[in-house]
Amino acid sequence: MILTTQDVKDMAVGAAILGSGGGGDPYIGMLMAIQAIERGKKVELVEPDVVDDNDFVVPVAMMGTPTVLIEKIPGGDEVLWVLRSIEKYYGREANYITPIEAGGVNSMIPIVAAAYTGKPLLNGDGMGRAFPELQMVTFHLIGVKATPMVLSDERGNTVILDTIDNFWAEKIARAITIKFGGSAYIAIYAMMGRDYRRGVVKRTPLLALELGKTIREAKRRGVNVFDAILDITKGFTLFKGKIVDVARFNIGGFARGEVTIEGFDEFKNSRMIVKFQNENLVAIKDGEVVATTPDIISILDIESAKPITTERLRYGLRVVVIGIPCDEKWRTEEGLKVVGPKYFGYDVDYIPIEVRMKRM
Amino acid sequence: MILTTQDVKDMAVGAAILGSGGGGDPYIGMLMAIQAIERGKKVELVEPDVVDDNDFVVPVAMMGTPTVLIEKIPGGDEVLWVLRSIEKYYGREANYITPIEAGGVNSMIPIVAAAYTGKPLLNGDGMGRAFPELQMVTFHLIGVKATPMVLSDERGNTVILDTIDNFWAEKIARAITIKFGGSAYIAIYAMMGRDYRRGVVKRTPLLALELGKTIREAKRRGVNVFDAILDITKGFTLFKGKIVDVARFNIGGFARGEVTIEGFDEFKNSRMIVKFQNENLVAIKDGEVVATTPDIISILDIESAKPITTERLRYGLRVVVIGIPCDEKWRTEEGLKVVGPKYFGYDVDYIPIEVRMKRM
Numbered sequence: 001m002i003l004t005t006q007d008v009k010d011m012a013v014g015a016a017i018l019g020s021g022g023g024g025d026p027y028i029g030m031l032m033a034i035q036a037i038e039r040g041k042k043v044e045l046v047e048p049d050v051v052d053d054n055d056f057v058v059p060v061a062m063m064g065t066p067t068v069l070i071e072k073i074p075g076g077d078e079v080l081w082v083l084r085s086i087e088k089y090y091g092r093e094a095n096y097i098t099p100i101e102a103g104g105v106n107s108m109i110p111i112v113a114a115a116y117t118g119k120p121l122l123n124g125d126g127m128g129r130a131f132p133e134l135q136m137v138t139f140h141l142i143g144v145k146a147t148p149m150v151l152s153d154e155r156g157n158t159v160i161l162d163t164i165d166n167f168w169a170e171k172i173a174r175a176i177t178i179k180f181g182g183s184a185y186i187a188i189y190a191m192m193g194r195d196y197r198r199g200v201v202k203r204t205p206l207l208a209l210e211l212g213k214t215i216r217e218a219k220r221r222g223v224n225v226f227d228a229i230l231d232i233t234k235g236f237t238l239f240k241g242k243i244v245d246v247a248r249f250n251i252g253g254f255a256r257g258e259v260t261i262e263g264f265d266e267f268k269n270s271r272m273i274v275k276f277q278n279e280n281l282v283a284i285k286d287g288e289v290v291a292t293t294p295d296i297i298s299i300l301d302i303e304s305a306k307p308i309t310t311e312r313l314r315y316g317l318r319v320v321v322i323g324i325p326c327d328e329k330w331r332t333e334e335g336l337k338v339v340g341p342k343y344f345g346y347d348v349d350y351i352p353i354e355v356r357m358k359r360m
Numbered sequence: 361m362i363l364t365t366q367d368v369k370d371m372a373v374g375a376a377i378l379g380s381g382g383g384g385d386p387y388i389g390m391l392m393a394i395q396a397i398e399r400g401k402k403v404e405l406v407e408p409d410v411v412d413d414n415d416f417v418v419p420v421a422m423m424g425t426p427t428v429l430i431e432k433i434p435g436g437d438e439v440l441w442v443l444r445s446i447e448k449y450y451g452r453e454a455n456y457i458t459p460i461e462a463g464g465v466n467s468m469i470p471i472v473a474a475a476y477t478g479k480p481l482l483n484g485d486g487m488g489r490a491f492p493e494l495q496m497v498t499f500h501l502i503g504v505k506a507t508p509m510v511l512s513d514e515r516g517n518t519v520i521l522d523t524i525d526n527f528w529a530e531k532i533a534r535a536i537t538i539k540f541g542g543s544a545y546i547a548i549y550a551m552m553g554r555d556y557r558r559g560v561v562k563r564t565p566l567l568a569l570e571l572g573k574t575i576r577e578a579k580r581r582g583v584n585v586f587d588a589i590l591d592i593t594k595g596f597t598l599f600k601g602k603i604v605d606v607a608r609f610n611i612g613g614f615a616r617g618e619v620t621i622e623g624f625d626e627f628k629n630s631r632m633i634v635k636f637q638n639e640n641l642v643a644i645k646d647g648e649v650v651a652t653t654p655d656i657i658s659i660l661d662i663e664s665a666k667p668i669t670t671e672r673l674r675y676g677l678r679v680v681v682i683g684i685p686c687d688e689k690w691r692t693e694e695g696l697k698v699v700g701p702k703y704f705g706y707d708v709d710y711i712p713i714e715v716r717m718k719r720m
Contacts, residue, residue, distance in 0.1 A: 157528050160520040168517050175535040 003043040003121075008033045008111060010212030011205060015107030016307040017229065018208055018324075020296040022279030023104020023130025024062065025309050032076055033108045036115030043111055046096070046120045048200045055193035056092050058083060059100035059126065060113045063134070063151070063173060064183030078154055078185040079112045085150040086187035089160055098122040098196065100137060100189055102204035103130030103279075103296075104309070109185075121205070126189065128201035128327035129296050132278040134173060135166035136339050138329045139189050139199040149173065149188040153180040201327045207232070215305055225305040226320055235324040236357050238283050238290055239272040240265050240302065243317045248310075259299070259313045261321065272321060274299065275346070276310040282346050283321060290360070291323040292341040294330035295353040298322050323353045363403040363481075368393045368471060370572030371565060375467030376667040377589065378568055378684075380656040382639030383464020383490025384422065385669050392436055393468045396475030403471055406456070406480045408560045415553035416452050418443060419460035419486065420473045423494070423511070423533060424543030438514055438545040439472045445510040446547035449520055458482040458556065460497060460549055462564035463490030463639075463656075464669070469545075481565070486549060488561035488687035489656050492638040494533060495526035496699050498689045499549050499559040509533065509548040513540040561687045567592070575665055585665040586680055595684040596717050598643050598650050599632040600625050600662065603677045608670075619659070619673045621681065632681060634659065635706070636670040642706050643681060650720070651683040652701040654690035655713040658682050683713045 003011075012030040015023070037043060051057060060083055087093050097114045099107055102125040114121040126137040134146050146169040151159045159176055163169045169188075177184045211232050218228040229235065241263040248257030256277045263270035272290075275282045280297035283290050291297050299308050302318040329335055331352060341348040363371075372390040375383070397403060411417060420443055447453050457474045459467055462485040474481040486497040494506050506529040511519045519536055523529045529548075537544045571592050578588040589595065601623040608617030616637045623630035632650075635642045640657035643650050651657050659668045662678040689695055691712060701708040 155528075156524045157532065158522045159532065160522075162518045162520075164516045168515075172517065172519065172536055172539050175539045176532055179532050179535045 001045050003037065003045055003111065005034045005037050007209055008037060008108070010216060011107060011209040012212065013215055013306070014208030014211030015103055016309065017211055017233070017298050017300070018107075018128070018204065018296060019103030019130040019307065019309065020279040020298055021276055021308070021310040022132065023101055023106055024064075025312070026105050026108050029062075029105040029108025029112070033111040033115065036076060036112050041115035042118070043114045044120045045123050045205060048122055048124045048197055048202055051096060051122070051193040051196055053192065053194040055095040056090070056190065057096045057098055057122065057193055057196040058086060058094040058187055058190045059098045059110065060185070060187050061100050061106040061109050062183055063186045064177050076112050076116055078152055079109055080116055081158070082150045082152045082185045082187040083113050083117065085152065085158055085160070086148065086190050089148055089150070090190060094119055094190075095193070096120050096122050098200075099125040099205060101125055101127045101130050102201065102208060103127070106130070107205065107208055122196070122200070123205050124200035124202045125204045126199065126201065128204050128330075129294070130279055131339055134170040134188065137189060138201055138327070139191060139195065140166050140338065141329060141332075141334050142195065142199045144189055144191050144195050144199060146188050148190070149186060151176055151180070151184040151186050153184055201329065219305075226300075226322070229300075229305065230322065233324040235296075235322045236353060237320060238297070238323045239263060239270070239285060239321040240267050241270075241272065241319065243313060243315055243319060246313045246315060257310070261319060274321065277344060278310065280310065281344050282341060282348060283323065289348050290356055291353045292346065292348055292350055293344060294326040294335065294339045294350070296324035296326060298324065325353055361405050363397065363405055363471065365394045365397050367569055368397060368468070370576060371467060371569040372572065373575055373666070374568030374571030375463055376669065377571055377593070377658050377660070378467075378488070378564065378656060379463030379490040379667065379669065380639040380658055381636055381668070381670040382492060383461055383466055384424075385672070386465050386468050389422075389465040389468025389472070393471040393475065396436060396472050401475035402478070403474045404480045405483050405565060408482055408484045408557055408562055411456060411482065411553040411556055413552065413554040415455040416450070416550065417456045417458055417482065417553055417556040418446060418454040418547055418550045419458045419470065420545070420547050421460050421466040421469055422543055423546045424537050436472050436476060438512055439469055440476055441518070442510045442512045442545045442547040443473050443477065445512065445518055445520070446508065446550050449508055449510070450550060454479055454550075455553070456480055456482050458560075459485040459565060461485055461487045461490050462561065462568060463487070466490070467565065467568055482556070482560070483565050484560035484562045485564045486559065486561065488564050488690070489654070490639055491699055494530040494548065497549060498561055498687070499551060499555065500526050500698065501689060501692070501694050502555065502559045504549055504551050504555050504559060506530075506548050508550070509546060511536055511540070511544040511546050513544055561689065579665070586660070586682070589660075589665065590682065593684040595656075595682050596713060597680060598657070598683045599623060599630070599645060599681040600627050601630075601632065601679065603673060603675055603679060606673045606675060617670070621679060634681065637704060638670065640670065641704050642701060642708060643683065649708050650716055651713045652706065652708055652710055653704060654686040654695065654699045654710070656684035656686060658684065683717075685713055
């Protein structure tokens with residue numbers, strides 16, 4: 001399918017929900033993507049199955065702290081620049097562009113790259129949601145190297161990393177991103193088609209698009225938007241209430257904190273705390289854990305159903321908290337080592353959200 | 361000339377004096393260089409004049425905090441690796457290896473590269489001494505770019521930087537070096553022969569060699585070593601005394617501090633404070649500035665005449681402080697902007713050391 005500007009707008013809404021509160025606000029990325037498409041550029045969304053073993057697949061993205069991202073207006077040149085740089089370093093042209101992250105701004109950045117190069121955009125990603133660190137990618141789980149990777153800033157500074165493992169890539173790239181002022185354009189996990197097909201989380205761009213479209217249409221028809229969201233995502237309502245406190249602090253380039261929500265309606269006299277580190281990671285209702293990473297926890301405005309990223313959480317907002325099952329790839333022992341609650345420092349066992357919900 | 365192991369030993373002693381207290385202890389680099397030569401490798405020292413306009417000249421070095429350097433034993437492989445990486449990135453082989461820094465460990469690292477590759481080593485450098493930041497290089501003054509540069513650690517992590525200016529190179533490379541654990545091998549200021557000839561500080565490796573040789577012979581013959589040093593370097597005795605205090609602190613990868621020396625002999629009842637940031641930068645005698653960067657300030661053991669790097673300064677050492685005029689390239693308005701006392705945060709005008717000495 002060829003993406004229309006309406007598709008991009010819908011996808012941005014859906015991607016923000018899949019972002020689990022993080023991944024950066026897709027708004028600016030959406031403007032960039034729409035501009036590219038309106039300049040007459042066509043973006044074709046194709047299925048991962050069409051990728052050949054020896055095709056060269058390049059993910060492009062932004063890296064950095066969302067709180068910094070939203071104060072910067074990026075152009076499209078930087079996205080092309082990191083793509084061209086990694087192509088030059090590998091000595092071969094990309095056959096396909098892919099998102100590495102389904103949630104947030106990184107759902108949009110690959111559209112910009114696809115639009116300006118005419119290369120097909122793959123209908124999949126490496127997370128099925130948003131995560132804060134470079135090794136938190138399904139391709140990492142099957143042994144694909146994040147490097148050689150390219151980082152660039154809007155000034156024109158460019159760095160090529162080739163590290164011994166993906167944790168070193170995260171460590172070095174993070175330090176560079178901070179020096180760049182908080183965000184960087186990156187081309188990362190450039191890989192062969194056979195690896196892509198094996199590691200990809202399929203259909204996430206289209207899922208985001210359908211999610212956005214359904215919300216838009218449900219609103220127009222006056223249907224309950226939340227039911228539509230839960231239906232498409234196989235998600236659950238975790239809580240409804242008013243935000244009464246937001247505590248936050250920025251450490252080492254990550255926005256961390258927690259939000260406290262006082263319940264109403266069927267959640268009256270209850271209280272939920274959601275802990276976040278860029279993304280929402282653990283939801284606790286009246287002292288009991290009800291959802292954890294890698295399942296998606298999203299906080300939506302109760303009127304508009306618009307997802308509220310962690311950096312926009314504030315006192316007084318009336319919200320619905322929803323939980324969405326993550327991709328099965330994350331639910332393995334290996335997957336949970338990389339993105340489970342214990343990795344983030346929470347002493348909680350991962351239990352799939354649908355199991356937790358059934359128990360309650 | 362072909363360097364012998366004795367030449368390398370002498371050069372290491374002289375380089376430590378030219379290091380102005382910094383540049384890292386040459387000892388480990390010396391061991392690496394001697395090992396390479398003893399394996400039958402020949403290192404030919406050639407004059408900058410022989411370099412053709414279109415020759416490709418590559419400086420290799422170590423970057424990092426001396427206090428970390430001396431706890432690590434580097435191998436020769438990393439030096440070759442950064443050289444090979446930059447050659448690959450440029451798509452051409454180096455014709456010559458050069459030191460970028462005449463003082464400290466970086467007088468030795470290029471010998472290792474020259475030995476294992478058989479490429480001639482140039483008799484010159486980009487400082488005529490040691491300095492702590494990447495833009496503090498004479499080639500910077502004539503507009504040569506520090507990047508594309510390669511950084512690598514002993515684990516095998518490799519980074520290629522291409523920044524918009526040399527200050528950005530310093531900023532990003534410093535952050536990476538800290539993440540590497542405090543030191544990195546680098547290939548930097550790779551340049552064309554015509555730029556090299558225009559920007560080079562000539563004869564510094566040979567000066568270091570002669571300095572070391574003269575000290576060795578003066579000792580053997582029982583001649584006054586300090587007179588010999590001052591004679592070769594056109595330097596001055598700034599002070600003699602006992603170290604009574606050393607204050608130091610490590611900020612952002614730089615070793616900073618100051619040493620207080622109580623005078624004896626002709627300096628009895630006097631006191632000298634030398635302020636350092638990796639290198640000795642300002643010498644103050646009884647409240648009066650007697651020497652500043654970019655002139656070289658070296659603190660030597662009064663018995664052995666061995667230079668004491670800033671990280672080895674300690675209470676009780678009996679020392680002679682000497683001052684050596686820097687290269688004329690640093691004494692221009694542009695040069696002083698980059699390495700003058702004000703850049704380092706000292707509110708002192710630069711006055712050439714020989715002028716200060718004449719006034720006193």
